[in-house]
Amino acid sequence: MVMAEKDRIEQRENTEDTYMTDLPSYSTPRWVKVFALVAILLILLVLITMIIVGGDHGPGRHRPSGADNTPVTLVAHRL
Amino acid sequence: MEAMIMTPGLRKFTLAIHITFSVGWIGAVAAYIALDVTTVTSQDVQTVRAAYLAMALTAGYVIVPLALASLLTGLVMSLGTRWGLFRHYWVLISLLLTVLATAVLLVETRIINRLAAIAADPAMSGNDLRALESTLVHSVGGMAVLLVVMWLNVYKPRGLTAYGWRKQQEERKQRTMSKP
Numbered sequence: 001m002v003m004a005e006k007d008r009i010e011q012r013e014n015t016e017d018t019y020m021t022d023l024p025s026y027s028t029p030r031w032v033k034v035f036a037l038v039a040i041l042l043i044l045l046v047l048i049t050m051i052i053v054g055g056d057h058g059p060g061r062h063r064p065s066g067a068d069n070t071p072v073t074l075v076a077h078r079l
Numbered sequence: 080m081e082a083m084i085m086t087p088g089l090r091k092f093t094l095a096i097h098i099t100f101s102v103g104w105i106g107a108v109a110a111y112i113a114l115d116v117t118t119v120t121s122q123d124v125q126t127v128r129a130a131y132l133a134m135a136l137t138a139g140y141v142i143v144p145l146a147l148a149s150l151l152t153g154l155v156m157s158l159g160t161r162w163g164l165f166r167h168y169w170v171l172i173s174l175l176l177t178v179l180a181t182a183v184l185l186v187e188t189r190i191i192n193r194l195a196a197i198a199a200d201p202a203m204s205g206n207d208l209r210a211l212e213s214t215l216v217h218s219v220g221g222m223a224v225l226l227v228v229m230w231l232n233v234y235k236p237r238g239l240t241a242y243g244w245r246k247q248q249e250e251r252k253q254r255t256m257s258k259p
Contacts, residue, residue, distance in 0.1 A: 026245075029238030032168045
């Protein structure tokens with residue numbers, strides 16, 4: 001009895017994609033639209049920040065700015 | 080693409096592995112952020128040096144393997160159950176965010192290794208180490224993305240993609256036609 005109930009739960013979890021079956025036509029869910037809007041705003045925010053800060057977003061920005069201008073690769077080879 | 084449905088036992092086993100890798104990934108990033116914060120805030124040169132080395136080891140030997148394993152087991156879970164890979168928005172968005180996080184991580188790992196190589200050089204002074212830019216923004220951003228993916232996977236918000244809706248309509252038609 002317990003096993004049968006467990007199997008039913010597992011079966012339901014495994015086939016739990018039956019929602020929205022009664023919708024007559026396709027429409028994008030509201031949460032997806034909100035999610036996409038937030039994602040676009042965040043990407044714009046990052047781009048604007050990069051432009052204001054200087055836009056240098058590559059590995060080169062991690063080089064030391066002190067007096068030692070030894071290329072990073074040479075430092076790595078010395079180790 | 081037709082999903083090959085796993086048996087309930089196999090599905091649960093794969094799910095357990097997927098959760099282990101995914102939550103492990105989040106935990107490893109949390110540990111990495113602690114080291115990252117140390118490189119920004121600590122005044123002790125040896126502590127900063129050690130933190131950079133630990134960051135490289137954590138990223139290379141823990142975070143990257145966990146990320147790849149999480150991505151792989153996530154694909155297996157999607158394709159091995161009726162959820163599919165492109166049928167539901169929560170699965171599709173989770174996949175895209177996980178691929179994005181893994182790609183940024185792989186690029187970031189090269190940068191972290193370079194920073195660790197610089198920090199390991201005894202000739203580098205405290206000022207040089209403090210001049211190195213932090214990866215904190217990326218690691219905190221990565222953590223935010225992982226938490227969003229976790230939220231999507233736990234709550235599974237409703238919503239079929241256009242492809243998922245079409246497939247569902249086709250399956251319903253077939254079921255109706257096969258009925259006597």
